[in-house]
Amino acid sequence: MIALDVAGGIATVTLDRPAARNALPTAGWRALADLLARVPADAAALVVASSTPGVFSAGADLADLARLVDDVPARTAFRQAMQDAVEALAALPMPTVAAVGGAAFGAGVALALACDVIVAGADARFSIPPARLGIGYPAGDVARLIARVGKGQAARLLFTAAPVDAAEALRIGLADLSGDGVDVARTIAANDADALRLLKNTLRSPHDSSLSAAFEASFGSPAFANGVARYRRTS
Structure with missing residues (x-):
């Protein structure tokens, strides 16, 4: 249903439930949470992808x-698991990347919204259809949607339940890049990897005063020393 692979500093979470178009039951959401808890702390990046052609989730x-x-x-068990x-x-x-190829519907969009960067493949389609089903959408996911596309576009996506293609997702900010998320x-x-974590923390909490000290400390990192040495050799 879901697999975790780590290679070349990248942790890859692969959605693999083709018979259900990578839709997750309550047990699947629990399995995903357990799997994410096992992501190696030293991974430089993580990508969420699908092994099913034409569908993200x-x-x-x-x-x-x-x-x-x-x-x-x-109902509570499902909401909490998701x-x-x-x-x-x-x-x-x-840093986390959602590699969205094909359909990302409902909670599949919530998965993508939880990532730092959403990359839309040429065939990507995004839809949030709970209004058609007579249900709501989790408040935390609505907040992330508003943060990405603004209240007006969030309202459009939620109220119409109409899908948008990759080009439109890029235009409104639902996706960040086109191409291959991997x-x-x-x-x-x-x-x-350490610099990436510091940058992610800064993006998450740019007004956190403790990050100023972390920024200054980063000049003492081995990576910076190596970078300066390479610069001196080539200049």
Whole structure:
């Protein structure tokens, strides 16, 4: 259903449930949270990708959600499982990339929003359709959507439930780049892992005064010393 592989400084989380278009049941969200807890601390970058052509993730598994009509306690269990997985992804210390190829629907968009960079393949399509199903969308995910595209575009996506293609996603800021997300992750991972973590912390909390000391301390890092040495050899 979900796999974790680490190579070349990149942790790759692969969604692999083709029969359900990579939709995750409650147990799948729990498995994703557990898997993210095992991401090596020294990974320079992480990419979330799909092994299923034409689909990133259809979001939550509707066959699993159908039981929530009558099983009231299961509603909380589902919400918490999904929230735990999405928040675990958002909280990772290394840069994260969503490699969106094909359809990203519903909670699949929430997964992408939890990443630092969203890369849309040529066939990417984004849709948030809970209004069609008579349900809401988690508040934390709505907040991330607003932060990315603004309240007006967030309202458009949520209220119309209409899909947008890669070009439109780029235009409104739902996606950051077009192309191959794995290639973007490789470009990120070619940089110093400690510097990447510091930069991510600064992006997350730019007004945190403690980051000034961390910035100054970074000049004493081995990576900076090596970079200066390379510069001197070539100048």
